[in-house]
Amino acid sequence: MYMYTLLLQVLSTLIVISTGTPLFLVVVIPVGIIYILVQRFYVSSSRQLKRL
DSSP, X not given: OHHHHHHHHHXXXXXXXXXXXXXXXXXXXXXXXXXXXXXXXXXXXXXXXXXX
């Protein structure tokens, strides 16, 4: 239950910020994509290191 409340608060905050400053989305979207790519690389590397 707490996770859904937190997710809704984060989404609401992002919507309010984006409404006031549309340029915010231009920065957040690439940063989010880079974050996902780094996370995938880290998880993959972490699994390989555990096998050693």
